[in-house]
Amino acid sequence: MEERPITWGSDQAGKSSACQGCPNQNICASGAAKAPDPAIEEIRQKLTSVKHKILVLSGKGGVGKSTFSAHLSHALASDDSKEVALLDVDICGPSIPKIMGLEGEQVHQSGSGWSPVYVEDNLAVMSIGFLLSSPDDAVIWRGPKKNGMIKQFLRDVDWGEVDYLIVDTPPGTSDEHLSIVQYLSGAGIDGAAIITTPQEVSLQDVRKEIRFCKKVKIPVIGVIENMSGFVCPKCKNTSQIFPPTTGGAQRMCEELNLPLLGRVPLDPRIGRSCDEGRSFLTEVPDSPAAVAYQNIVQKIRDYCSSHSTPDDPC
Amino acid sequence: MEERPITWGSDQAGKSSACQGCPNQNICASGAAKAPDPAIEEIRQKLTSVKHKILVLSGKGGVGKSTFSAHLSHALASDDSKEVALLDVDICGPSIPKIMGLEGEQVHQSGSGWSPVYVEDNLAVMSIGFLLSSPDDAVIWRGPKKNGMIKQFLRDVDWGEVDYLIVDTPPGTSDEHLSIVQYLSGAGIDGAAIITTPQEVSLQDVRKEIRFCKKVKIPVIGVIENMSGFVCPKCKNTSQIFPPTTGGAQRMCEELNLPLLGRVPLDPRIGRSCDEGRSFLTEVPDSPAAVAYQNIVQKIRDYCSSHSTPDDPC
Numbered sequence: 106m107e108e109r110p111i112t113w114g115s116d117q118a119g120k121s122s123a124c125q126g127c128p129n130q131n132i133c134a135s136g137a138a139k140a141p142d143p144a145i146e147e148i149r150q151k152l153t154s155v156k157h158k159i160l161v162l163s164g165k166g167g168v169g170k171s172t173f174s175a176h177l178s179h180a181l182a183s184d185d186s187k188e189v190a191l192l193d194v195d196i197c198g199p200s201i202p203k204i205m206g207l208e209g210e211q212v213h214q215s216g217s218g219w220s221p222v223y224v225e226d227n228l229a230v231m232s233i234g235f236l237l238s239s240p241d242d243a244v245i246w247r248g249p250k251k252n253g254m255i256k257q258f259l260r261d262v263d264w265g266e267v268d269y270l271i272v273d274t275p276p277g278t279s280d281e282h283l284s285i286v287q288y289l290s291g292a293g294i295d296g297a298a299i300i301t302t303p304q305e306v307s308l309q310d311v312r313k314e315i316r317f318c319k320k321v322k323i324p325v326i327g328v329i330e331n332m333s334g335f336v337c338p339k340c341k342n343t344s345q346i347f348p349p350t351t352g353g354a355q356r357m358c359e360e361l362n363l364p365l366l367g368r369v370p371l372d373p374r375i376g377r378s379c380d381e382g383r384s385f386l387t388e389v390p391d392s393p394a395a396v397a398y399q400n401i402v403q404k405i406r407d408y409c410s411s412h413s414t415p416d417d418p419c
Numbered sequence: 420m421e422e423r424p425i426t427w428g429s430d431q432a433g434k435s436s437a438c439q440g441c442p443n444q445n446i447c448a449s450g451a452a453k454a455p456d457p458a459i460e461e462i463r464q465k466l467t468s469v470k471h472k473i474l475v476l477s478g479k480g481g482v483g484k485s486t487f488s489a490h491l492s493h494a495l496a497s498d499d500s501k502e503v504a505l506l507d508v509d510i511c512g513p514s515i516p517k518i519m520g521l522e523g524e525q526v527h528q529s530g531s532g533w534s535p536v537y538v539e540d541n542l543a544v545m546s547i548g549f550l551l552s553s554p555d556d557a558v559i560w561r562g563p564k565k566n567g568m569i570k571q572f573l574r575d576v577d578w579g580e581v582d583y584l585i586v587d588t589p590p591g592t593s594d595e596h597l598s599i600v601q602y603l604s605g606a607g608i609d610g611a612a613i614i615t616t617p618q619e620v621s622l623q624d625v626r627k628e629i630r631f632c633k634k635v636k637i638p639v640i641g642v643i644e645n646m647s648g649f650v651c652p653k654c655k656n657t658s659q660i661f662p663p664t665t666g667g668a669q670r671m672c673e674e675l676n677l678p679l680l681g682r683v684p685l686d687p688r689i690g691r692s693c694d695e696g697r698s699f700l701t702e703v704p705d706s707p708a709a710v711a712y713q714n715i716v717q718k719i720r721d722y723c724s725s726h727s728t729p730d731d732p733c
Binding site: 164165166167168171196197198200203204240241242243244245246247248249251275276277278279280282283302304305306307309310312313314316317320335337338339340342344345346347348350351371373376377379380381 | 478479480481482485510511512514517518554555556557558559560561562563565589590591592593594596597616618619620621623624626627628630631634649651652653654656658659660661662664665685687690691693694695
């Protein structure tokens with residue numbers, strides 16, 4: 106007899122055999138967990154000053170989500186007339202403080218909420234990394250606590266007037282993803298940029314993330330393929346280190362009818378600039394990877410310009 | 420005023436401002452969630468037939484945990500006298516079925532529980548991937564449902580007599596990690612193999628995972644550095660694609676007084692064999708990466724031989 110847990114509908118919450126022994130079994134079974142959180146409306150009001158909200162997603166870890174989020178933010182903020190905010194909701198693995206060169210910075214509280222940390226006048230950052238006493242501190246939290254932190258980031262941070270809010274996420278389709286979508290359901294999300302690498306093992310997880318977007322009605326802006334070939338610095342030969350055995354992101358995008366925003370080659374200078382907290386785009390602006398990034402960012406700018414946030418996307 | 424959520428102790432469960440609006444607030448505040456789960460004892464009894472239990476952990480995604488777990492299992496099972504089991508607790512991003520060449524396989528139920536899927540007579544695999552109707556299906560579950568699934572994998576799977584149970588985990592230090600450690604607290608865990616890549620951005624998350632191990636009293640068997648240099652197939656020049664800007668895993672291991680089990684170079688044939696569901700170790704046994712893997716596996720065998728599981732490690 107075959108078991109298919111995916112058929113456990115939410116009507117089974119608290120009633121399934123897997124729920125036995127869970128202290129929350131009764132509350133789930135009662136349906137009390139389904140009541141809407143009042144924070145959704147508070148967040149909608151708080152974020153009326155934020156024009157565009159973009160999620161950076163990937164089913165798989167280590168494909169370059171945080172690197173992309175950081176460099177998308179840097180690139181958007183290179184236009185002095187734009188205000189950019191970067192929110193890291195990877196609660197257990199916050200890489201954004203290091204990549205943005207902000208390690209050791211702390212969050213301060215004012216009358217209007219938590220003040221984010223500023224990289225430049227027009228580039229604000231918030232991450233749980235700023236709330237830890239050491240960058241090595243582990244945040245050993247189950248879902249509800251992570252969700253509470255994400256709620257606080259959205260409701261209690263004083264972002265001010267912002268053109269673009271970029272949200273960097275952890276891998277998967279679980280608490281952080283459901284919470285960010287739920288809490289932003291009143292404020293509205295413009296869309297999601299999906300990151301992958303060329304291998305099928307990565308694309309498989311990315312297809313799951315795309316299904317997630319469909320399920321929660323978040324438009325997919327497009328797909329970015331990272332680590333797309335490596336040019337040997339000595340002989341200029343290109344190697345496919347993570348080979349696109351099933352056609353890479355291009356074939357997946359064709360099959361799913363999604364835009365491929367671009368491909369970014371592997372470049373050791375990207376990893377180095379992330380470790381050192383500097384923008385790769387200003388360090389080596391003429392490199393093929395930086396040029397690819399800038400083209401992708403322009404497509405995202407164009408998407409946002411032509412896109413008006415629906416009143417209630419969820 | 421500085422906010423440090425890390426100081427929220429468990430005595431604050433259900434009482435913190437982040438808990439407002441959570442339907443489980445009252446049950447957490449009442450302390451009812453602290454009662455031990457009877458499944459821990461059931462799992463202890465079920466797993467008396469399993470000699471060694473090894474977790475494969477990393478704070479960061481995409482560093483090669485599943486690749487390592489799969490190849491550790493293949494290598495251990497190459498000794499016909501050993502029975503090996505591989506459990507994938509990455510509920511939202513299960514890569515193990517593809518890497519083990521088992522896509523499309525299904526789990527069957529017998530009188531003694533769920534039967535795992537066998538790669539070979541002495542190599543059994545269990546993953547949520549076997550329970551999905553399509554490999555692209557997304558498992559959009561919050562923590563409690565993921566924890567319920569992990570409980571079922573440990574309590575309800577009929578593993579039989581097993582020498583080594585390898586547990587592949589998702590990135591982070593959250594529900595899956597806390598649950599696997601909690602549910603195995605009666606049965607005992609031999610130790611954890613920690614996977615990283617050479618960059619500081621990865622090592623930072625790995626240090627968090629090592630703190631997690633200390634906190635939950637899981638011994639660290641050692642650290643494996645993946646993606647440690649790439650040899651150009653044309654000119655044989657070695658490039659550090661993910662540069663060890665802070666000394667890589669070696670310096671971290673020296674600082675934390677942990678064994679470095681080995682370094683595995685980047686090799687496109689590893690990614691290709693994972694996509695195609697074949698063992699890299701038998702495909703190209705003489706490659707430097709396969710030799711590095713075999714040396715690491717031998718160190719893990721030696722660790723297990725010299726190690727007797729304590730009665731109650733937690």
